Amino acid sequence: MRRTHPLVYVTLLAGIVLSAFPLYWLFVVATRSNDVVGDWPPPLVPGPNLAENTGRLFEAEDANFALGLWNSLLSATVITVAVVFFSSLAGFAFAKLRFRGRNALLLVVLGTMMIPVQMGIIPLYMIMVELGWQNRMEAIIVPSLVSAFGVFLMRQYATQAIPDELIEAARIDGCGTFRVFWTVVLPGLRPGAAVLGLFTFMGAWNEFLWPLAVLEADNPTVQFSLSQLSTTYYTDYTLMFTGALVATVPLLLVFLAFGRQIIGGIMEGAVKA
Amino acid sequence: MTQLRHADPLPPVTTPVAAPPEQPRTGWRARLSRAEVTWSPYLFIAPFFVIFAVFGLFPLVYTAWVSLHDWDISGAGAFVGLDNYVTLFNDPDFWNAVFNTLGMLVLATVPQLLMALVLASLLNQKLRGMTFLRMGVLLPIVTSVAAVGIVFSQIFDRDAGMVNGLLGLVNVDAVDWRADKWSSWTAIATMVNWRWTGYNALIYLAAMQAVPRDLYEAATVDGAGKVRQFWSITVPNIRPAILFTVIMSTIAGMQLFTEPLIFGQGGFAISGGSLRQFQTVSMYMFEKAFRDFDYGYGSAVAWMIFLLITLLGVVNFLVSRRSR
Numbered sequence: 001m002r003r004t005h006p007l008v009y010v011t012l013l014a015g016i017v018l019s020a021f022p023l024y025w026l027f028v029v030a031t032r033s034n035d036v037v038g039d040w041p042p043p044l045v046p047g048p049n050l051a052e053n054t055g056r057l058f059e060a061e062d063a064n065f066a067l068g069l070w071n072s073l074l075s076a077t078v079i080t081v082a083v084v085f086f087s088s089l090a091g092f093a094f095a096k097l098r099f100r101g102r103n104a105l106l107l108v109v110l111g112t113m114m115i116p117v118q119m120g121i122i123p124l125y126m127i128m129v130e131l132g133w134q135n136r137m138e139a140i141i142v143p144s145l146v147s148a149f150g151v152f153l154m155r156q157y158a159t160q161a162i163p164d165e166l167i168e169a170a171r172i173d174g175c176g177t178f179r180v181f182w183t184v185v186l187p188g189l190r191p192g193a194a195v196l197g198l199f200t201f202m203g204a205w206n207e208f209l210w211p212l213a214v215l216e217a218d219n220p221t222v223q224f225s226l227s228q229l230s231t232t233y234y235t236d237y238t239l240m241f242t243g244a245l246v247a248t249v250p251l252l253l254v255f256l257a258f259g260r261q262i263i264g265g266i267m268e269g270a271v272k273a
Numbered sequence: 274m275t276q277l278r279h280a281d282p283l284p285p286v287t288t289p290v291a292a293p294p295e296q297p298r299t300g301w302r303a304r305l306s307r308a309e310v311t312w313s314p315y316l317f318i319a320p321f322f323v324i325f326a327v328f329g330l331f332p333l334v335y336t337a338w339v340s341l342h343d344w345d346i347s348g349a350g351a352f353v354g355l356d357n358y359v360t361l362f363n364d365p366d367f368w369n370a371v372f373n374t375l376g377m378l379v380l381a382t383v384p385q386l387l388m389a390l391v392l393a394s395l396l397n398q399k400l401r402g403m404t405f406l407r408m409g410v411l412l413p414i415v416t417s418v419a420a421v422g423i424v425f426s427q428i429f430d431r432d433a434g435m436v437n438g439l440l441g442l443v444n445v446d447a448v449d450w451r452a453d454k455w456s457s458w459t460a461i462a463t464m465v466n467w468r469w470t471g472y473n474a475l476i477y478l479a480a481m482q483a484v485p486r487d488l489y490e491a492a493t494v495d496g497a498g499k500v501r502q503f504w505s506i507t508v509p510n511i512r513p514a515i516l517f518t519v520i521m522s523t524i525a526g527m528q529l530f531t532e533p534l535i536f537g538q539g540g541f542a543i544s545g546g547s548l549r550q551f552q553t554v555s556m557y558m559f560e561k562a563f564r565d566f567d568y569g570y571g572s573a574v575a576w577m578i579f580l581l582i583t584l585l586g587v588v589n590f591l592v593s594r595r596s597r
Contacts, residue, residue: 016409038433120332143328226419244420267479
């Protein structure tokens with residue numbers, strides 16, 4: 001292959017700068033005070049006010065930021081564990097077990113992947129009223145415990161990652177089907193499960209429309225808190241930016257720790273799509 | 274199935290001391306294990322189907338039923354047939370929201386996918402620091418969605434924003450980005466473009482890496498330049514990936530909600546500005562159902578959005594089959 005033209009590197013670096021700059025700007029403003037944010041030329045280096053801004057953030061009335069942060073951590077974690085478990089279970093069944101109606105049911109899963117379920121939130125809200133789950137985290141967690149995308153992804157992964165002989169051997173050893181799943185299949189699914197888990201966590205963390213419908217401002221998720229900040233304190237840029245920064249840090253940490261797997265997951269999924 | 278060794282901690286209840294060796298096969302234990310093998314697959318897929326049916330499919334279908342009623346916060350009122358839809362078809366605010374949504378969809382999807390194609394083809398060569406570059410372009414998708422709204426709302430602010438500052442450098446007057454349709458659409462579409470370009474670029478990159486190398490070698494021998502190769506070899510060969518991203522972007526674009534809502538700020542947030550200049554259909558549905566508590570009318574809006582998404586999906590599919 002020929003040597004790469006230097007212009008390619010220049011263009012790519014420009015692309016990286018563009019994709020990183022808003023995040024950097026988020027950080028800079030969060031460390032500054034309000035009187036310099038609108039200056040021209042804009043302040044491009046961090047300042048000394050991060051601690052003070054963070055203090056104001058957690059004391060801001062109406063935003064309930066600490067509770068929002070906790071609610072989001074809790075719901076995203078529970079949802080992630082459940083989606084990974086149920087998707088692995090169903091994905092294993094679709095990939096490796098024989099049963100009547102398997103192909104038809106798999107088609108149903110595929111079909112539901114494309115359905116914008118968000119359009120059903122009005123009856124979903126009515127269900128939550130019936131259950132007494134308004135303004136409670138159950139309303140956020142329970143409907144998201146399963147994912148058609150997850151079932152499909154784990155089915156694809158199990159098909160290629162788990163050899164049939166392994167399952168046969170475990171059966172001969174007298175394992176019931178669930179024991180086969182738990183002791184033999186689940187460990188082999190771990191890389192696929194990691195990718196699914198990361199995507200599920202990010203999706204749950206960013207959920208916004210449904211929490212806004214079913215929760216109240218006194219029991220928010222983190223995105224809800226941010227929208228409260230942007231409604232109530234919309235002239236206080238350093239406060240909003242500090243909130244946005246704190247709400248992004250968990251995702252950023254996950255990304256820095258598992259970035260390679262995330263990239264691998266996107267690219268593998270793309271080849272099969 | 275032959276059971277050579279029992280890992281089961283429970284001792285067998287019947288100990289067939291004098292029984293013939295075939296007996297366990299036909300005993301209750303064997304029947305139990307056969308039943309287990311037959312039924313456990315259904316048990317394994319049941320959680321998905323049950324929860325999805327109750328909290329996903331049922332609400333969506335029931336939306337159609339609610340939309341045929343006068344239905345508010347106090348409960349179901351009279352069955353009104355298609356009245357809500359008749360009102361909807363004559364509702365300028367609804368069509369305004371449809372127009373806004375489609376406008377932002379175009380502004381957010383077309384540049385995004387074109388930039389992703391260019392980015393992917395740049396990344397699709399031997400490069401130093403491959404992992405760094407890939408992680409760099411993916412950075413935007415790990416930003417919290419409301420955070421994206423907050424940062425870009427400031428960057429596009431009329432007085433304090435950086436975009437107007439930069440425009441000032443080339444002697445362009447400050448733009449009031451929230452005030453008009455085109456300007457607000459541009460600002461909101463920029464958020465979507467920024468967030469998703471790198472993700473789509475990685476999907477294209479994966480597809481490009483699967484294109485056989487000898488196609489390019491043959492084209493080079495035939496004297497085709499880089500640009501020609503890109504349009505005649507790369508793009509046709511990654512068509513499935515392009516179709517996938519177009520459909521996914523369309524579905525997401527039709528449900529655009531968080532970015533415009535945060536961009537709105539203050540009292541006019543849910544109506545997308547004082548003149549509804551950037552209200553999307555999802556925002557309109559939310560406004561009707563959860564601010565005016567008109568569940569019947571809101572459901573009619575929701576069901577129309579669902580039909581629109583389905584229609585656009587079919588159009589996408591047909592166009593892509595035609596152009597094959």
